[in-house]
Amino acid sequence: xxxxxxxxxxxxxxxxxxxxxxxxxxxxxxxxxxxxxxxxxxxxxxxxxxxxxxxxxxxxxxxxxxxxxxxxxxxxxxxxxxxxxxxxxxxxxxxxxxxxxxxxxxxxxxxxxxxxxxxxxxxxxxxxxxxxxxxxxxxxxxxxxxxxxxxxxxxxxxxxxxxxxxxxxxxxxxx
Amino acid sequence: xxxxxxxxxxxxxxxxxxxxxxxxxxxxxxxxxxxxxxxxxxxxxxxxxxxxxxxxxxxxxxxxxxxxxxxxxxxxxxxxxxxxxxxxxxxxxxxxxxxxxxxxxxxxxxxxxxxxxxxxxxxxxxxxxxxxxxxxxxxxxxxxxxxxxxxxxxxxxxxxxxxxxxxxxxxxxxxxxxxxxxxxxxxxxxxxxxxxxxxxxxxxxxxxxxxxxxxxxxxxxxxxxxxxxxxxxxxxxxxxxxxxxxxxxxxxxxxxxxxxxxxxxxxxxxxxxxxxxxxxxxxxxxxxxxxxxxxxxxxx
Numbered sequence: 001x002x003x004x005x006x007x008x009x010x011x012x013x014x015x016x017x018x019x020x021x022x023x024x025x026x027x028x029x030x031x032x033x034x035x036x037x038x039x040x041x042x043x044x045x046x047x048x049x050x051x052x053x054x055x056x057x058x059x060x061x062x063x064x065x066x067x068x069x070x071x072x073x074x075x076x077x078x079x080x081x082x083x084x085x086x087x088x089x090x091x092x093x094x095x096x097x098x099x100x101x102x103x104x105x106x107x108x109x110x111x112x113x114x115x116x117x118x119x120x121x122x123x124x125x126x127x128x129x130x131x132x133x134x135x136x137x138x139x140x141x142x143x144x145x146x147x148x149x150x151x152x153x154x155x156x157x158x159x160x161x162x163x164x165x166x167x168x169x170x171x172x173x174x175x
Numbered sequence: 176x177x178x179x180x181x182x183x184x185x186x187x188x189x190x191x192x193x194x195x196x197x198x199x200x201x202x203x204x205x206x207x208x209x210x211x212x213x214x215x216x217x218x219x220x221x222x223x224x225x226x227x228x229x230x231x232x233x234x235x236x237x238x239x240x241x242x243x244x245x246x247x248x249x250x251x252x253x254x255x256x257x258x259x260x261x262x263x264x265x266x267x268x269x270x271x272x273x274x275x276x277x278x279x280x281x282x283x284x285x286x287x288x289x290x291x292x293x294x295x296x297x298x299x300x301x302x303x304x305x306x307x308x309x310x311x312x313x314x315x316x317x318x319x320x321x322x323x324x325x326x327x328x329x330x331x332x333x334x335x336x337x338x339x340x341x342x343x344x345x346x347x348x349x350x351x352x353x354x355x356x357x358x359x360x361x362x363x364x365x366x367x368x369x370x371x372x373x374x375x376x377x378x379x380x381x382x383x384x385x386x387x388x389x390x391x392x393x394x395x396x397x398x399x400x401x402x403x404x405x406x407x408x409x410x411x412x413x414x415x416x417x418x419x420x421x422x423x424x425x426x427x428x429x430x431x432x433x434x435x436x437x438x439x440x441x442x443x444x445x446x447x448x449x450x451x452x453x454x455x456x457x458x459x460x461x462x463x464x465x466x467x468x469x470x471x472x473x474x475x
Contacts, residue, residue, distance in 0.1 A: 024327065025354060025408035050338055052288070074414070085414050123409040125331070125352050127343050132415040139415055141427060143344035159336070159346035168340050 028124025033086070036071045036122060036129075040154070040173035042094045049167045058165065067092020069173065071120065086122075088131060091115040098169045099131055099142045099158045108133035108140050129156060208310075208376065211266040212471035216383070218259050218464030220276060227252070229400065229433055229454045230296070230330070237292070237349075237435040241284065249284035252296045259462065261302075267474075268309055268318065270366075274302040289337035292349070298456060299327040306366050314370035320387050322362040326455050328355040330405060330431060345428060348438040353405035353431045353452065360455045361392040368466075376473045383464040390457035400454035404430045404447055 045066045049059040070089040090100040095115035103109040109118040121130040126148050132141040147155040152175040160167040230252065238248040263272025278298040283291045301324065308318035334347040343350050364387030372380040393400070410427040428444035430451035437443040443451065 025412065029408070029412060048338070055288075055337060119414070121409060121413040121415065123352065125329075125409075127331070127352060128409060130409055130413055130415070132413070141413075141415060143410075145340075145342045145344045157340055157342065157344075159340060159342045159344065161346055166336065166338070168336075168338060170340075 025124045029122050032122035032124055032126050033073070035126070035148075035151075036120075037073060038175060039068050039070045040175055041068055042066050042092075042171055042173050044170075044172045045094065045097055046170045047098065047167065048170075049165055052164050052166055063093070063097075066097065067094035067115070069094060085119045087117050088120040089115060089117045094171070098160070098167075099144060099156075102142055103131070103133050103140065106135055106140055108135045209267045209474040210376075210378070210471060211474055212264070212378075212468045214263045214265065214272070214466050214468050216261050216263065216272065216274070216464045216466040218274075218383070218462050220257050220259055220278075220460055220462040222257075222278075223459050223461070226457050227296075227454065228457075229450075229452045232433045232450075233431065233435060233452050236433070237284070240435045240438070241286070241292075244286045244288075245284055246287055247283075247285040249292060249294065250282040252280040252282055252294070259464070263304070263466075268307050270304070270306040270308055272302075272304045272306075274304060276300050276302070283335075291335040293331075293333040293335055293341065295331040295333075297327075297329040297331065299329075300360075301325045301327065302362065304362075308366060308368060314373065316368040316370075318366055320362070320364045320366040320385050322387065324360040324362055324389065326355055326358040326360055326390075328358060328405070328456060329353065330452065332431060348428075348444075349431065349435065351407045351428050351431060352409070353407050355405050355453075355455065357398075357403040358455065360390040360457075362387045362389045362460075363391050364388055377471045378468055379471075381466040381468070383466050385460070385462045385464070387460055387462075388458075389460050390455045393455060393457060401447075401450050402453075404451035404453035406430055 043064060045063040047059075047061040048057060050057050068091045070091065072087040072089065074084055074086045089112055091114055094100060096104070100116050100118065103118050104116055109116050118131050118133040121132070123129065123146065127146055129144050129146045130141060131144065132139055142158065145157040145159075147157070149155060154173050156171040156173070158169040160169070234249050234251065238245065242248075257276060257278045259274050259276040261272055261274035263270060265271065276299065279295065280298070281293070281295040283293050285291050302322045303324075304320060304322040306318055306320045308316040311317050330353045331343070332349055332351055332353070333341050333343045334350055335341045343352060345351070364385060367384045369382045370378050371382055406429050411429050413427060415427065426441040426445040430444055430447055432438060432440070432443045433450040433452050437449060443449050
């Protein structure tokens with residue numbers, strides 16, 4: 001009886017250990033990747049530039065239904081395949097707008113039918129999204145702030161500071 | 176690197192588990208009722224004199240750098256009360272339990288133009304406690320509380336623009352989400368149990384009071400907290416790797432500089448050449464837990 005109890009306690013403790021020690025951030029990244037996979041319709045795109053001194057709006061653009069962003073999983077262990085890294089395929093007008101427009105402007109990423117393809121990485125906290133691409137001179141990246149509104153709805157925000165100006169780009173997407 | 180950490184932590188906890196499971200065989204337990212059982216517990220915690228030295232260094236330097244434009248400085252992160260829950264098992268005087276805690280702390284600095292620096296610290300420790308309790312007489316037990324804790328400490332640093340947007344991206348230096356890597360702490364203190372409900376030999380409900388020093392051995396072990404600073408899991412694990420740009424774009428930020436004077440020094444974020452925010456929480460935690468024993472048996 002005592003031996004059984006000892007074993008029971010040991011098993012109980014080991015189960016707790018497993019739960020306590022699993023690498024949380026890797027688990028979080030995998031969960032976020034799963035959430036992002038698939039095609040998102042870009043419902044609205046809004047770009048606002050303000051003067052940081054006067055807080056006046058200098059320029060504002062608002063567009064609706066500007067294409068899709070397709071999040072594709074990486075290709076596994078075969079580094080020779082072009083889909084080894086996780087890809088974000090921007091289709092339609094959104095491919096010419098920020099943040100994808102930035103990668104086109106520095107010739108980073110790959111052209112695809114009616115769009116542009118770059119790479120992405122997920123944040124285990126679901127608060128940001130990292131886009132990146134490789135150029136001849138190295139790599140470039142853009143980190144966007146992510147807001148998960150519901151299971152099928154999310155908002156990306158990119159803030160770009162200039163001298164005395166701030167540009168806010170907000171993209172609302174739904175699945 | 177991650178696999179190494181998993182293996183090391185499993186090894187440590189396995190040793191502790193085996194010790195807890197087999198030590199009771201040698202206990203001379205005829206002098207008091209030897210019982211065994213499984214337990215569920217829920218409790219309230221109160222933290223006092225908590226200290227995260229590295230964050231305090233960051234806070235002081237941040238306020239020094241931004242004093243000219245702050246209308247309210249970045250404040251301390253004052254831990255408050257919180258709830259914990261867990262489960263455990265005991266045999267004889269050895270009480271093994273796992274406890275989960277949730278604690279969020281936040282503060283902000285406000286600037287003259289209305290912008291804000293937001294700091295949120297999330298503390299979600301998992302405690303593995305191995306306590307030694309002896310009956311004092313009547314329904315009271317007293318003993319030593321000893322625990323190993325994974326602190327699971329995260330600092331979320333954001334910037335709220337007057338325009339209404341809050342950003343965690345790299346449009347502002349110091350933005351990011353940073354997690355403690357080497358987050359193990361040793362806690363020790365005292366524990367007193369008072370049996371509230373008892374039917375014959377069987378304890379049904381117990382009030383357990385703990386006073387423990389969290390992170391008690393950090394100084395004693397002489398660990399260099401800066402060797403493993405808090406890191407940003409997204410950029411740190413990014414497949415892009417440590418790639419800089421030929422287009423004047425910043426490095427990916429891995430760490431949060433402890434000295435805010437280094438806010439625009441990419442090398443600090445990237446290579447940990449100077450101190451970055453690091454280290455465990457230390458301080459006193461007082462807790463009151465109600466423990467129920469759905470399985471309980473007297474062995475002698």
